[in-house]
Amino acid sequence: MEAIVELRNVTKTFAKKTVLDSVNLQILDGEILALLGPNGSGKTTLLKILASILRPTNGEIHLCGVKVTDQNVEKIRMESTLVFQKTVLFSMTVYDNIAYGLRIRRATKNEIDYKVAQVLKLVRLEGFEKRPARKLSGGEQQRVALARALVLNTRLLLLDEPTANLDPKNAAIIEEAIATTNRELKTTIVVATHNMFQAKNLPHRIALIEDGRITEVGTSTEIFGRLSKTLASFAAVENTFAGTAKISENGSTLIDVGNSVHIVAVAKNVGEVTVFVSPEDIILSKSRFESSARNMFKGKIVELLDMDSVVRLKVDVGKTFTVQITKRSFNEMGLNLNTEVFLAFKASSVQII
Amino acid sequence: MNMLDGLIAALQLSFSVDPRIIEITLRSLFVSGSAALIAALWGIPIATIIAMKDFHGKFLIKTIFNSLIGIPTVALGFLLFLAFSREGGPLGFLRLLYTPTAVIIGEAILITPIIVSLATTAIEAVDPEIANLARTLGASEAQASFAVLKEALEGIFLASIASFNRAIGELGIAQFVGGFIYGQTELLTTGIWIELQLGNPRTSIALMIILLTMVFTINLALNAIQRMRGREWKPLLNLET
Numbered sequence: 001m002e003a004i005v006e007l008r009n010v011t012k013t014f015a016k017k018t019v020l021d022s023v024n025l026q027i028l029d030g031e032i033l034a035l036l037g038p039n040g041s042g043k044t045t046l047l048k049i050l051a052s053i054l055r056p057t058n059g060e061i062h063l064c065g066v067k068v069t070d071q072n073v074e075k076i077r078m079e080s081t082l083v084f085q086k087t088v089l090f091s092m093t094v095y096d097n098i099a100y101g102l103r104i105r106r107a108t109k110n111e112i113d114y115k116v117a118q119v120l121k122l123v124r125l126e127g128f129e130k131r132p133a134r135k136l137s138g139g140e141q142q143r144v145a146l147a148r149a150l151v152l153n154t155r156l157l158l159l160d161e162p163t164a165n166l167d168p169k170n171a172a173i174i175e176e177a178i179a180t181t182n183r184e185l186k187t188t189i190v191v192a193t194h195n196m197f198q199a200k201n202l203p204h205r206i207a208l209i210e211d212g213r214i215t216e217v218g219t220s221t222e223i224f225g226r227l228s229k230t231l232a233s234f235a236a237v238e239n240t241f242a243g244t245a246k247i248s249e250n251g252s253t254l255i256d257v258g259n260s261v262h263i264v265a266v267a268k269n270v271g272e273v274t275v276f277v278s279p280e281d282i283i284l285s286k287s288r289f290e291s292s293a294r295n296m297f298k299g300k301i302v303e304l305l306d307m308d309s310v311v312r313l314k315v316d317v318g319k320t321f322t323v324q325i326t327k328r329s330f331n332e333m334g335l336n337l338n339t340e341v342f343l344a345f346k347a348s349s350v351q352i353i
Numbered sequence: 354m355n356m357l358d359g360l361i362a363a364l365q366l367s368f369s370v371d372p373r374i375i376e377i378t379l380r381s382l383f384v385s386g387s388a389a390l391i392a393a394l395w396g397i398p399i400a401t402i403i404a405m406k407d408f409h410g411k412f413l414i415k416t417i418f419n420s421l422i423g424i425p426t427v428a429l430g431f432l433l434f435l436a437f438s439r440e441g442g443p444l445g446f447l448r449l450l451y452t453p454t455a456v457i458i459g460e461a462i463l464i465t466p467i468i469v470s471l472a473t474t475a476i477e478a479v480d481p482e483i484a485n486l487a488r489t490l491g492a493s494e495a496q497a498s499f500a501v502l503k504e505a506l507e508g509i510f511l512a513s514i515a516s517f518n519r520a521i522g523e524l525g526i527a528q529f530v531g532g533f534i535y536g537q538t539e540l541l542t543t544g545i546w547i548e549l550q551l552g553n554p555r556t557s558i559a560l561m562i563i564l565l566t567m568v569f570t571i572n573l574a575l576n577a578i579q580r581m582r583g584r585e586w587k588p589l590l591n592l593e594t
Binding site (some may be wrong): 088 | 482486489490492493496500503
């Protein structure tokens with residue numbers, strides 16, 4: 001596969017703060033590349049530069065063999081499109097939102113009607129054309145935003161944490177639409193994520209990014225297969241913990257991740273490991289409860305983040321876990337900062353990476 | 354005639370088809386409407402630049418426009434009178450003093466800070482990522498700016514209506530540069546004043562009723578539109594802030 005995008009020594013500074021530092025990266029035609037890194041590592045800035053809506057302070061970008069300059073930037077933008085992490089919609093109907101880019105490309109009315117209907121089917125929002133986009137639920141809004149990008153069929157599709165704030169159902173629809181687009185249209189996709197599990201399963205290659213630098217690039221097997229120092233240092237990535245695994249007397253794998261937190265896993269690993277638990281797999285309760293889950297911890301809520309239909313909570317149990325629950329559960333349980341809660345998750349939900 | 358009879362007579366006059374009353378009302382609408390249009394034509398591009406561009410002195414310019422919202426109409430009217438004066442005024446050669454054109458220019462200047470300040474606030478309130486969204490969907494810089502303006506349209510519309518309200522209700526400029534030329538420059542506000550001076554309180558009251566009815570009707574219509582859109586109505590403008 002040949003490179004569709006090439007970044008050469010790309011640096012971006014904002015008010016003397018270096019956000020990207022000499023980034024060199026090739027993105028191959030038709031691949032899904034995951035940019036994996038903690039919050040604040042420079043993923044969004046890199047995507048905006050790839051989308052040509054932000055110009056680098058130094059360095060060069062070549063898209064489809066053409067060097068991006070101030071003169072050709074508006075034309076080159078047509079080759080790529082970015083879906084933002086925070087859903088941004090025009091205050092128009094779903095149809096008009098999706099038609100926006102097609103109209104700029106001077107598509108005919110019939111062509112727009114056909115393409116909008118097709119893409120709405122892909123994101124499972126058939127019949128939503130006339131609905132005001134901003135009145136939809138958070139998950140539906142993000143699907144409209146994805147549809148608006150997919151309909152343009154650009155050579156390069158850039159996705160910034162496309163499922164970060166979504167419930168599992170909406171996240172699954174979006175992941176499926178991304179995979180289908182790549183498989184059927186051979187669209188090159190760059191997806192920024194700090195979700196280890198998504199990074200492991202969706203992309204062909206992974207680029208690790210930390211403090212504005214690309215530290216490693218490789219296939220999923222290469223990156224997760226060898227326990228890289230970079231990956232181990234990704235403690236900042238949510239629910240990812242480095243620790244030491246041993247097989248306990250009863251035959252289960254026990255991972256000591258520090259601060260007296262021991263996680264039980266199914267996989268039989270020993271020695272230094274990094275584990276990941278998806279926030280959606282964690283059950284939250286205000287009291288200790290009987291369950292088949294092998295992992296149960298008591299802790300306090302230290303952070304709350306309202307994400308429209310879901311609420312993300314950070315719970316300190318000695319280590320900080322991120323948990324995602326629906327807004328309804330959150331309200332019914334009467335949770336607040338410093339509320340004492342119990343976390344539970346199955347040993348089979350623990351991914352050793 | 355007691356006060357009640359006077360009021361009834363004035364009400365009858367307000368809703369009569371008195372050609373003079375109709376002429377004054379239409380002239381007022383034309384003068385204030387033209388002033389609002391001119392102020393919008395230059396004010397909205399200024400607001401767009403202030404809201405969307407980063408430049409040195411931006412804060413100062415915003416502060417100046419905000420401060421000018423409260424300029425006393427009598428002061429601005431007097432300054433314009435001096436400027437348009439045919440005896441030594443720098444713009445005297447235009448021979449505009451005591452014409453509707455002079456009032457239109459004066460009112461347009463008066464309401465420019467209102468439209469610039471309110472439209473700037475409306476544009477700044479648009480999600481800053483809207484311009485980037487338009488760009489990443491293929492828009493040029495001009496199309497991206499237009500997308501932002503479209504999102505701020507409701508605020509810009511309200512700014513225009515607020516400025517129209519200010520123009521139609523002001524007296525100082527209309528008095529100083531329009532004067533009271535019968536059949537030529539008489540407006541609702543100047544009419545209220547001069548008819549009272551001439552001993553015709555009924556006509557004054559009738560003109561006042563028309564002026565208030567117009568302003569209230571415009572605001573009520575806006576209120577209804579806002580309610581239909583399911584949004585909370587906020588007063589159009591606090592002129593003292």
